[in-house]
Amino acid sequence: MNKKLGALALLGASAIVLAGCSGGGTPASTDGATAGFDPAAAKDQNITLWLMGGDTPDALRDYLKTEYKAATGGTLTIEEQSWGDALTKLTAQLPDSKNTPDVTEIGNTWSPTFTTAGAFADLSGIYKDLGGSDLLDSFVKVGEVDGKQYALPYYFGSRYITYRKDIWDKAGLSVPKTLDEFNADVAKLKTPEQSGFYIGGQDWRNGISWVFANGGDLAKKDGDKWVSTLSDEKTVEGLEQFQTLFKDASNAPVTENDSTPWVNINNDKSGAAPTAATIIAPGWAHWSIGDFKEEKKKDDGTTTEVREWNDATFGVFPLPGNDGKPAPVFAGGSNIAISAKSTKQAGAKELLRIMFSGEYQDMLGKNGLGPANTKHVDSLGDDIFAKALIDSALNSKLTPAAPGWAAVEGQKILEEFFGKVAAGGDIASLAKEYDTKINAIING
C-alpha cells in the first residue's frame, strides 16, 4: 500500500510541477488545437495511441500503423491499456506532456470528467471533416463542452439477449414481445440447477435496462447541477422489477458482475447441461457461445475453448420494452480524444483523419464494432447478430454526462447499490441513502 500511496503522491506532485510550468507556455498548443489539419507539421511525428482492452482487432491496429506511416512518415506506437487501470493511468499521465499518449481511446461514460477538466484538445476545427453530424450523436454529446467537441465517438456496442432455443421450446415458450412477458418467461425457466435468466446482483450495467424501460434514470440535470434520481418513482419501479427478476429467475450470486455469462449458457465441454437458459451480453460474446469444437493452445501456453454457433440451439433477440420498441439498454462503446498536453497535435489529428476514413469505419463494422459514422452502419452486415446489435443500439442510452460520473463508477457505488437491491434490501431507503452518496460527488 505504501508503494501505491507513494506513487499517488508522486503523480500528484508531478502534476503540480507541470501545471506550474505550463502556466507560461500554453498558448502554442491552444493555437494548434482550435485550428484544422496541419499535414506539414505532422511530417515525421512519432505518436502514441492508447487503446483500451483487446476490443480493436490486430488487423485494424496494423492498418492504422501502415496508413499513419504512409501519411506522415512517422511511426505510430499502439499501447494497450486494460480497462481496469485505464482510469487511473489516464488521470496520472494525461497531465504530463512527457508521458501523455497523443491520442487515447476512453470509456464513453468517463468523457465528461476529462473534457470538463480540460484534459483534451479542442476538435471543433476538424469535427466537420471527420464526419460532423453523421457521427453517432449521443457519443458526440457526451464529449462536448459549451458546443465544442473534445472527444468523438470511436465505436459503439450494445447488449442483447442470447437464449437457449432448445430449453425455451421444451417449456413451450416463444420469443417474448414485451418486457413483462420476458420477466414472466424467464422466471418459469428457473430450477435449482438452471437460471432462467442469469444476471449477477452487482451487474448494474445490465440491470439498468429495467430502470430505463420503466422510464427511470440514474441522474438528471437540474439547472446546471446534476442530481441523482434513484428515488424517483419510475426508477424505483424499475428497481423493484429488477429485484423480483433476480429473485425469481437468477441463481447468480448477489456479488457477481457482468463478467463471463456465456460460460453459463454453453453446455460444458463434456456435454453437461448449461446453468442458464438466457443471458444478456455484449454483441461480441457470440464468438464464445456455441457447441464445443476443440481446445486450442495459444502462443502463451494457455488453452481456450473453440465454440461454434449453432442456430438450432441458440438464438438472439433485443431485450423487449413494454412500448413495442426494444428496451433501452446501456450503450457500450468508446470515445477517442487527443491529449491537450500532447506536443504532437498535428500528427494526432492526422491519425484521427485515418480513423474516421470510410475504409476504417467499414473495417470496424466488419469486426462487429459499431462504426462511429452512422453512414457506415451497413458494414455490420445483416446476420442475426448485426440485426440484434443495431436494433438494441437504436434505443440505447448513456450514463449521465456529469463531471463526477467517473468517480461514481470508480468508487463502485452502483455495484454496491444494485447488490443490496438484489439481496432483497428495502429499495426506498437504499435509494435515498445512495442518492446522498452520489449527489456528494456527481458534480465533480
Next chain:
Amino acid sequence: MATATTTPSRRSQAPRDDGTRKRSFVPYALLLPAVIILLFGMGYPVIWQFYISFHKYGALQQLGGKPPEFVWFDNFVAVATNPEFWAVAIRSVLFCVITAAVTVAVGILLALLMKKVSAAARLVLQISLLLAWAMPVVAAMTVWIWLFDRRRGVVNYLLDKIPGVDMNQYNWIGGAPIVFFAVASIIVVWMSVPFVAFSVYAGLTQVSDEVIEATELDGAGGGQRLRYIYLPMLRPVIAIVLLLNLIWDLRVFAQITMLQDAGPQSTEYDLLGTYIYKLGVGGLNFGQGAAMSIFVLALTIALSWFYVRSLLKEDEA
C-alpha cells in the same frame, strides 16, 4: 536465560564503541546512501501526500482544470466524520491482529516441528516453505481463487464428499463478508508463515544443547520446556516477527483486491488499503485519500510503538 538474550546485543555494541573512539568518518559515509535513498524514495512522496491532504484535490486539479485549493483540515474532518471509514478501520485492525497472531502461532509450531523431525523430513518441509514464500502474489492468488471457486473449486468438491455436509456451490468469496475475510486471512497466513517459521527456527538453533540437556535431567516435559525455556529465549525473535506481520497485515492490499475482482465490490468487503484506493484513486478524491493514508501511517506507528519500545528496552538491558 537473561544472559542468553543480552550477550548478542552486547557483542553488537562493541564495534560501535570502537568507531566512536577513533572518531572515524567512515560509518557516516556508509550510512549516507541509505539515508539519501530513503529521503528521495519515501520523504518526497510523504511530503507531497501531506500537501495534497490539505488541499481540495480531485480530477479537475489533477488534470490541470483548476489549481488545488488550500482547505485546512477539511479532508481530515470529512474522513473522521465518515462512519463507513471507521467501520473499515476497525475491520482492518481486527483482521490484522487476528491474522498476525495466527501466522506467528502456526510459524512457531512449524519451527518446533522442524527441530523435531529427521534431516530428510526437515529438508522437505523447508523446501515447501521456501516455495510458498517465493511464490509471486498474483500467481498464488489465482490458484487460491480457483481452489475456493463456487462452482468448480476443489475446496467445495472435497467438503461436499464428507457425508452429511452440503457444500455444493457454497460461495466463499462472494458470500458473507466474514467468510470472505476468513478466506483472505487463510491466504495471508499461508503467504507469511514461512518467514515466521524460518526466523523462529533460526532462533531455536541458538538455544544451547546444554540447557536442554539440563531440563531433561530435571525431568521437564515437552510442554514445560516450551513454556519455560524456548518461548522466553525466543521472545525477541517472536516480538519482531509479530510486529512485522502486524504491519504487513494492516497494509494488505493485493490479496484483497484480487479476491474482490473475483466478485464482491461492495465496501463491506474493503480493508483500509482497498478502501483508500477505491475512494482516493477510483473515486478521484486524492485529497481525502491522502488524509486517510496519513491516518493509516499514524495507526501503524501507534500499533508498533509498544513493540518498538520494548525492543529498545531489551537492547538497552
